[in-house]
Amino acid sequence: MRDVAAEAGLATETLYGHFSSKRRLLEAVIDIAVVGDTRPPAVADRPDIAATGGGTRAERTSSAAWLLAAMYRRTAALAKVIRQAAAGEDAIAEMLRATRERQRLDVARAIELLRGRVPTATERDGVWAITSPELYLLLVEESGWSPDQYEAWMAETLERVVPRA
Numbered sequence: 001m002r003d004v005a006a007e008a009g010l011a012t013e014t015l016y017g018h019f020s021s022k023r024r025l026l027e028a029v030i031d032i033a034v035v036g037d038t039r040p041p042a043v044a045d046r047p048d049i050a051a052t053g054g055g056t057r058a059e060r061t062s063s064a065a066w067l068l069a070a071m072y073r074r075t076a077a078l079a080k081v082i083r084q085a086a087a088g089e090d091a092i093a094e095m096l097r098a099t100r101e102r103q104r105l106d107v108a109r110a111i112e113l114l115r116g117r118v119p120t121a122t123e124r125d126g127v128w129a130i131t132s133p134e135l136y137l138l139l140v141e142e143s144g145w146s147p148d149q150y151e152a153w154m155a156e157t158l159e160r161v162v163p164r165a
Contacts, residue, residue, distance in 0.1 A: 001019075001022060004025065021091070022091070023091045023095055026082070026095065057114070057164075058155075060113070060114050061155050061162065064110055064155075065151050065155035065158060066151055066155075068151070068154055069136075069150055069154065072133055072136040072140075072147070072150075075133065076133055076137050076140065076141070079133040079134075079137065080137065082096055083096065103132075104124060107127050107128040110127075111123060111124060111127055114158075115162065115163065115164075123162075127158070127162060130154075136150060139153070
């Protein structure tokens with residue numbers, strides 16, 4: 001927290017006045033990175049999310065792919081740092097576990113928007129794995145794909161993988 005405060009040009013006490021712990025600070029950073037700004041409404045209430053529930057199936061899957069690519073452009077590096085920090089810090093490991101569970105629930109809601117019904121656990125978990133930040137990092141950082149290539153591939157993949165009615 002001292003290093004963060006110094007980098008921000010703040011007193012450590014000022015930083016603690018806003019964020020009671022490293023975990024709270026990290027949670028705030030993640031929240032801002034996921035949506036790309038600090039404005040309301042919450043992610044689930046934004047028009048980008050609603051777009052995954054309207055239009056043709058191809059339009060909905062393309063919207064979901066765009067949303068994932070945009071989010072991972074902002075959060076991929078942070079996801080790596082959190083995974084690394086979780087190995088040595090219990091509070092961060094718990095935060096990572098909670099984040100992954102929230103992602104599973106978000107995927108279930110997204111599939112429901114795409115499909116019009118609640119997915120099975122197998123459907124949810126398969127799509128959750130495919131849409132994970134780890135896969136984005138593997139393709140973009142390790143394989144050298146551009147974020148646009150990832151987005152196009154994700155749209156095609158979701159079209160094939162998300163079960164039809």
